[in-house]
Each structure stands twice: as structure tokens, then as C-alpha cells.
Amino acid sequence: MAFARRSIVEILRAKGKLTDEQLKEAMKARRDTTQPIEEILVQLGMVSKQDVFAAKAEQMGVEFVDLTQIQIDESAMGLVPRELMEKYKAVPIKIEGNRLTVAMANPRDLMAIDDLRMRTRLHIRPLLADPEAIDTILSGELTGAAAAGGSVARDIEAALRAMEKESAGKESRIGEELAAAGHLADLGKLERVSDEALADEAPVIRIVNLLFKEAIRNNASDIHVEPQRKDVRIRMRIDGVLHEFFRLPKWIHAPLIARIKILSDMDIAEKRLPQDGRIQLRMAKKLYDVRVSTIPTTNGEKAVLRLLDQTSVLIGLDKLGLFPDDIAKIEYLISQPNGMLLSTGPTGSGKTTTQYSIMHRLNTTEVNIITIEDPVEYQLPGLNQVHVNRKAGLTFATALRSFLRQDPDIIMVGEIRDLETADIAIQAALTGHLVLSTLHTNDAPTAITRLIEMGVEPFLIAASVIGVIAQRLARRICPNCKGEYEPSPELLARFGYHGDGDQKFYRGRGCEICRQTGYKGRIGIFEIFVMNQEIADLVLRRAPLTEIRDAAIASGMKTLLEDGFRKVLAGITTPEEVLRVVATAGY
Numbered sequence: 032m033a034f035a036r037r038s039i040v041e042i043l044r045a046k047g048k049l050t051d052e053q054l055k056e057a058m059k060a061r062r063d064t065t066q067p068i069e070e071i072l073v074q075l076g077m078v079s080k081q082d083v084f085a086a087k088a089e090q091m092g093v094e095f096v097d098l099t100q101i102q103i104d105e106s107a108m109g110l111v112p113r114e115l116m117e118k119y120k121a122v123p124i125k126i127e128g129n130r131l132t133v134a135m136a137n138p139r140d141l142m143a144i145d146d147l148r149m150r151t152r153l154h155i156r157p158l159l160a161d162p163e164a165i166d167t168i169l170s171g172e173l174t175g176a177a178a179a180g181g182s183v184a185r186d187i188e189a190a191l192r193a194m195e196k197e198s199a200g201k202e203s204r205i206g207e208e209l210a211a212a213g214h215l216a217d218l219g220k221l222e223r224v225s226d227e228a229l230a231d232e233a234p235v236i237r238i239v240n241l242l243f244k245e246a247i248r249n250n251a252s253d254i255h256v257e258p259q260r261k262d263v264r265i266r267m268r269i270d271g272v273l274h275e276f277f278r279l280p281k282w283i284h285a286p287l288i289a290r291i292k293i294l295s296d297m298d299i300a301e302k303r304l305p306q307d308g309r310i311q312l313r314m315a316k317k318l319y320d321v322r323v324s325t326i327p328t329t330n331g332e333k334a335v336l337r338l339l340d341q342t343s344v345l346i347g348l349d350k351l352g353l354f355p356d357d358i359a360k361i362e363y364l365i366s367q368p369n370g371m372l373l374s375t376g377p378t379g380s381g382k383t384t385t386q387y388s389i390m391h392r393l394n395t396t397e398v399n400i401i402t403i404e405d406p407v408e409y410q411l412p413g414l415n416q417v418h419v420n421r422k423a424g425l426t427f428a429t430a431l432r433s434f435l436r437q438d439p440d441i442i443m444v445g446e447i448r449d450l451e452t453a454d455i456a457i458q459a460a461l462t463g464h465l466v467l468s469t470l471h472t473n474d475a476p477t478a479i480t481r482l483i484e485m486g487v488e489p490f491l492i493a494a495s496v497i498g499v500i501a502q503r504l505a506r507r508i509c510p511n512c513k514g515e516y517e518p519s520p521e522l523l524a525r526f527g528y529h530g531d532g533d534q535k536f537y538r539g540r541g542c543e544i545c546r547q548t549g550y551k552g553r554i555g556i557f558e559i560f561v562m563n564q565e566i567a568d569l570v571l572r573r574a575p576l577t578e579i580r581d582a583a584i585a586s587g588m589k590t591l592l593e594d595g596f597r598k599v600l601a602g603i604t605t606p607e608e609v610l611r612v613v614a615t616a617g618y
Contacts, residue, residue, distance in 0.1 A: 039069050042086040043078055050535065053077045056601045060355055074350055076554060076603040079510030080161060088159040093138045096124065098164040099248075107131060110151045113169070119143035120165050121157075129153055134160035186241055187277060190234040235286045238279075239294070243321075245276065246338055247314055250552075252379075253338070256291070258284050258331035270506045270553050271379065271612075274546060288325065288332050295323040303327055310336075317341070320408070339408055348388050351381070352555035354597065357589075360559045361500070365389055370497030371460040373447075375472040381504045381555055382469045383408055386443060389467060390414065393441055402443040403430040419445070431455040435462075444468040450486040457487065460495040474591060475501040475560035476580040479570055493567040501558040501591060503612040505604045506550035509539035513602075522606050525614075526596040537602045554603055556595040556613060560588050 043049040049072065057071045069083045081097055088095035107123040108116075110131065116122060120136035121143060131153040135143065138157035148155050242265065246254050251267035258264075263284045265277040279287070292299045295308025310321040322337040348358055364372050372389075374382040387409055390400055394413045405419035405427070415437075417430050427444055428451040434442055439459075446469045447453045460466045472478050478499045482492050516538050523529070539549025560583050569579050584590065589597070595609030 036090060039083060039086045039090060040072075042089050043069075043072075043082060046082075046086070048078050048082045048086075050602070052535070053602055062355055066349070074352075075601065076507035076510065076552065077601070079551075082510060084159060084161055088138075091139060091159060094158050096134050096158040096160050098122070098124075098134055098160050098168060103168070110153075111147065112150075115146070115150065117169055119146070120162055121147065122160070122165055122168050123147075123151075124158075126153070130156055132156045132158060134158050134165060136160065136162040136165055187238055187279070190237045190241070191280065191283060193234045235283070235290050238283070238287065239290050243312060243314060243338075246336075247317075247319070251338065254336040256287060256334040256336075258328065258333060260330055263287065269546070270548075270550055271504060272506075272548070284331055288334055291323060291334050291336070292325070295321070297323070297325065302332055312338075322406075341409055348392055351385060351388060351557075352598070352603075353557060354594075357557055357559050357594075360498075360561060361389070364498040364561065365393060365465070367465065367497055369460055369463045369465055371456060371466040371468065371495045372497055373478050373499045374467075374469045375475060375478050375499060375501045376503060377471065377473075379504070380502050381553075382502065385500060385502060385555070386467055386469065387411065390441070390443060393465075398440040399438055400441040400443070401434050401437055401439045402445070403427055403434070404443075404445040427452040428455055431459065435459060435464075439464055441465045441467065446470070447482075447485075453482060453485050453487050454491075457491050457495045461491070466495075472501070474580075475499040475558045475588070476576060476583055478560075479579055480576050483573065489570050489573055493562070493570045497562050499560040501560070503556045503591060503595075504553045505556050505595060505598070505608050505612050506548075507552040507554050507603055508537055508605060509542060509545035509549055509551040511544045511551070512540040512542035512549065513537050514540055518606050522610075525610065526592060526599075526606065528596065534600065535602070536599065536606070538605045538607075549605075550608070554598060556591055556598065556609065558588065558591045558594060561586070 037045075040049065040054065044051075044054070053072070053075075057068060057075055057077060060075060061068055061071050069078075069086075072078045073080055073083060081095070084097075085095040101124065103122070103124045104126060107126045110126075111121070111123050119140060122134045123131055124134050125132040131147070131151055133144075133147060133155055135157050136159075137143070138159050144155045144157055242254055245251075246267050249267060249269050251269050252271075253268040253273075255266040255268075255273065256263065257266065258281070262281050263279040264275060265279065266273045266275050268274075289299050291297075292306070292308070294310045297306045297308045305324065305326045307325075308323045310323060312319040312321050318341045320339040320341060322339065323334060324337075325332050325334045348361060353361070364370075374385050376382050390402075391411065394400060394411065396413075399415070400413070401415045401417070403417045403419065407416045407418045410416060417425070419425060419427065419430070427446070427448065431442070431444065431452065432455060442456075442459055442464050444452065444456050444466065447456060456466050456468055470478050470481055472481050476499070478501075479492060479496065482496075483489060514537065515535055518536050520530070539545055539551070541547035541549050545551040563586055565586070566579060566582050569582055591613045592609070595604070595613050596606070598604050599606050599609060
């Protein structure tokens with residue numbers, strides 16, 4: 032008698048990784064997409080990718096291996112040619128006697144197992160692994176746990192020792208050369224040549240590369256190189272919060288900054304003024320655009336490197352953290368033939384990602400999309416993207432005037448900063464174009480009053496603005512250490528929640544994967560304002576902000592606080608995290 036194979040969802044429920052309430056929420060979110068339910072569960076932060084692969088392995092009757100958490104035996108990898116590993120997406124990880132353990136994307140591939148057995152003359156023990164982790168290892172960027180923080184620290188220490196040994200001799204040779212040329216008194220030149228020479232040394236190159244790898248491995252958005260009085264502090268921003276990673280000796284500061292400046296085409300000799308540059312970085316089969324900024328501080332130059340993953344904005348509306356009802360509102364707004372759709376929120380709240388996701392959704396051969404940005408952060412195929420150049424006189428306003436003669440269907444303005452830009456953008460929206468742009472306001476209804484404060488006439492706002500998307504980014508609960516807890520009644524009361532005995536709340540206990548924070552990854556919190564006749568009438572008579580907000584809520588708008596609490600109830604984030612990113616004085 033044949034037994035039906037258990038589904039991945041059933042296995043997750045049996046293991047206690049998934050509750051009935053979470054499954055119901057995921058099924059609701061799946062209604063408007065064709066994605067597998069397990070992908071939805073991961074996107075909503077209800078389970079981790081590792082949980083899904085472990086369940087899939089159980090379903091297949093094999094074991095799962097997390098390649099980021101193990102040390103790979105280099106001698107095992109040396110037994111199999113790289114082209115064979117790439118062909119079968121398989122990585123040998125361990126040899127035990129006459130048995131070779133192999134991590135595979137498909138451990139049921141009998142042809143691959145036979146081929147590996149014939150090549151190695153060993154018995155093959157296949158394990159299931161994440162195909163992305165296999166690709167990363169085969170790209171040569173990471174080797175299992177060799178890429179873990181401790182190993183990176185050891186690699187950096189080794190590079191520092193090598194550099195300290197090599198640089199002593201190098202500096203003395205430079206001094207001798209300058210003395211012979213009669214420049215020994217030119218201390219500035221001596222320091223400059225030393226920096227350039229040291230920046231070309233292999234160890235400092237290796238240190239900078241290791242910093243990039245560690246940042247990418249941890250999904251960091253920024254690297255901070257900060258000179259202190261006695262050392263150099265390296266911090267990385269992960270999920271919106273800075274974490275200290277390394278403390279380097281003070282003497283490494285000059286060559287480290289010099290190397291960064293060389294990579295980003297900055298003036299290596301200029302140390303008194305702030306500078307900006309950029310680096311094109313390809314790592315782990317991804318292209319990164321690195322924005323570099325240096326400033327002079329009392330302890331020396333500080334550098335901040337912002338990493339922009341060129342593929343990260345192509346994630347689609349369904350993966351931003353929007354509930355189905357909010358996706359429906361945005362789909363309705365972007366289906367309009369003309370009008371202005373604004374995104375609001377503080378710096379780093381994900382506005383750019385939302386705008387690019389909308390453009391990616393609208394980008395077809397039938398429409399002409401033109402953008403003016405400062406700067407162009409991500410390059411999307413099919414879009415006509417223009418970079419602001421104030422020195423040459425190319426501003427948002429001047430570009431917009433020219434855009435109207437370029438037969439556009441959709442125009443994206445990086446940011447509305449002044450009345451001139453606002454007026455031209457509104458005229459474009461009124462003359463048959465869909466205009467996307469951003470403003471810096473705390474919530475969606477405030478965007479209306481902000482435009483009025485700029486000097487835009489209320490009748491123009493009522494006629495052109497079709498909607499506003501306000502947003503924040505909240506950290507997700509780490510799925511690896513997620514557990515139930517009981518928030519205080521006072522905390523829940525801030526959301527207007529006064530108890531439901533059956534409702535469960537979750538938070539992360541802290542583990543190595545989330546660096547003991549209890550959070551891993553981020554999700555959007557949204558407030559979607561849709562203009563209607565009632566609100567337009569309020570705008571026309573310059574009604575107070577409170578009246579506009581109340582009318583928007585009455586017509587179905589969920590506030591940032593409400594949407595954040597919906598994600599708390601779904602087990603995606605915590606009440607404390609929502610209040611951290613949403614609550615402001617008087618909210």
C-alpha cells in the first residue's frame with residue numbers, strides 16, 4: 032500500500048515551526064500570486080529558508096546541510112573537477128573513510144551521484160543544500176564557515192601581520208629614494224608616497240576585499256571606517272542598525288583609506304576636504320554599486336561605503352511586505368492613465384525600492400519611462416534614466432521641462448524639493464502622464480500639507496495627486512531563534528489592543544545567526560492614502576491635517592501603526608520594533 036508523501040507545510044507544522052494562524056495569513060497573501068506557499072512563508076518571516084530546506088530534505092528522505100554554518104574540507108572539494116560541481120550543483124564537503132559527503136541542490140539526481148562515484152571511486156552520501164549557497168561557494172567568494180566572522184577576523188589579522196612586516200622595509204626604501212632626490216624635507220610628499228605604496232601592497236588589498244565580503248555576507252548596507260584615538264573601528268549597518276565588527280591598529284588607517292580612495296577614483300592627496308566617489312564591485316555573482324564618502328575628523332579621515340545591490344530593487348510589489356489589500360490599492364493607483372503618486376518617509380525607509388518595484392511592474396515595451404535622479408542608484412533595463420548634474424545646470428526642474436518633449440508615459444522624479452519642481456511635476460500629471468516621486472514627511476496625509484506649505488495651490492493638488500505611500504522598514508524576527516513571549520499590557524495598549532487570550536506574540540531570543548539581536552532581515556510597514564472626492568474637497572478648502580487624516584482613515588486607510596501591528600499579529604515583527612520605527616512625538 033502506497034503512502035501519500037507529506038507536504039512541506041505539513042512537516043513544518045509537525046515540527047512546530049508553523050502555526051495554524053500563520054498558515055491562514057500566508058494563504059491569504061498567496062491569493063494574488065502563483066508563488067509556492069513555502070516562498071510566501073519565508074517572505075513573511077514566518078519560517079526561515081533553512082526550515083523550508085530541512086522540511087524538503089525530510090520529504091526527500093535525506094539530510095539538510097547549511098553550508099554557511101559548516102567548515103568545508105578543502106581536500107574533499109579537490110577530488111571533484113569544478114566543471115562537474117557546476118554541472119550538478121554539488122559541493123563535496125567531507126571525506127570519511129571510503130565515503131564522500133556531497134551537498135547537492137538535487138540529492139535525488141541518480142545520474143549525478145553515479146558520475147561522482149565513478150570520478151572519485153568513493154561511496155557518495157548526498158545531502159540537500161540551498162542552491163544559492165552552492166552557487167556562492169562555487170563562485171569562490173565563500174567556503175562554508177570559512178567566511179564566518181571569526182575566520183574573517185583571522186584572515187585580517189594574518190594580512191595585518193604580513194603588511195606590518197612588508198611595510199617597514201617599503202617605507203625605508205621610499206625614504207632613501209626621496210632623500211636621494213633631495214625631497215627629504217617634504218614630509219607631506221613622504222607621507223603621500225608612503226600611502227600610495229602601502230595601498231598597492233597585497234595585504235591591504237586583501238583587507239579591503241575581506242571587509243566587502245563580510246559586509247555582503249551579512250547583508251550590510253553600509254561599512255563605516257572610523258579612526259579613533261588609538262585604533263580604527265569598523266562598523267557595519269545591518270537591518271538599519273550599526274554593529275561593531277573589528278578594531279584595527281591605528282597604523283593601518285592611512286593605507287586603508289588610500290586603498291579605498293584609489294578604488295573610488297578620489298584624490299589620494301586631499302585629506303582636508305570631504306570627497307565622494309563610487310566603486311563597481313562584482314562579488315558572489317552579483318553586481319554592487321558602492322557609494323563612497325570621506326570626511327576629515329579630528330582623528331583622521333572617516334570613510335563610509337554604501338553598498339547597493341543592483342538586483343535588490345527588482346523584487347516585485349508582492350515581496351515588499353504588503354498585505355493583499357494594500358497591493359490591490361497600489362495596483363489600482365498605478366493603473367491610472369495620469370496623476371501623481373508620491374512615496375514618503377525618512378531616509379533609508381525603502382522609498383527607492385518601492386518606486387523601482389512600481390516601475391519594474393509598469394516597464395513594458397508599450398510605455399516610455401523616463402527618470403531624473405540624484406544620483407541614479409540602480410540601472411533598470413528599458414528605462415531612460417538621467418542623472419542630476421547641477422554644475423552643468425541639469426536640475427530636477429530643467430530635466431522635467433525637457434522630459435515633456437520626450438513623449439513620456441511615466442515620469443519618475445527622484446525627489447520634490449522645491450516649488451519649481453513641484454509645479455512642473457503637477458503640470459505633467461495634469462497633462463496625461465503618470466508621475467512618481469518622493470517627499471520627506473512622517474505619514475501619507477502630511478504630504479498634502481507639505482505641498483501646500485511649498486506654495487502649491489490646493490486645487491492643483493486635488494486635481495493631480497492620486498495617492499501617497501508612506502513607509503518604514505522594521506526588522507523581522509529571526510526565524511532561527513523565534514519563540515513566544517507575553518508583551519506587557521501597557522505596550523499593547525499603545526496599539527489600541529486590549530487583549531485576546533488566544534493571540535500569540537513572538538520575538539527572537541538571540542542567536543549567532545542574528546548576532547544576538549533577535550532580528551534578521553527587514554519588512555516594509557505601509558500607509559496607503561488614496562485621493563477621493565471627499566478628501567479632494569477638504570484639500571480645496573485647506574482643511575486641517577487632522578480632518579484630512581480622519582477622512583482617509585474613514586475611507587479605508589490603515590495607518591503605519593495599524594499596519595505594523597498587523598505584522599506583529601502575523602508573527603513577523605515585534606511591538607517594540609514597530610514603535611521604534613513608527614512612533615514619533617505626538618503620534
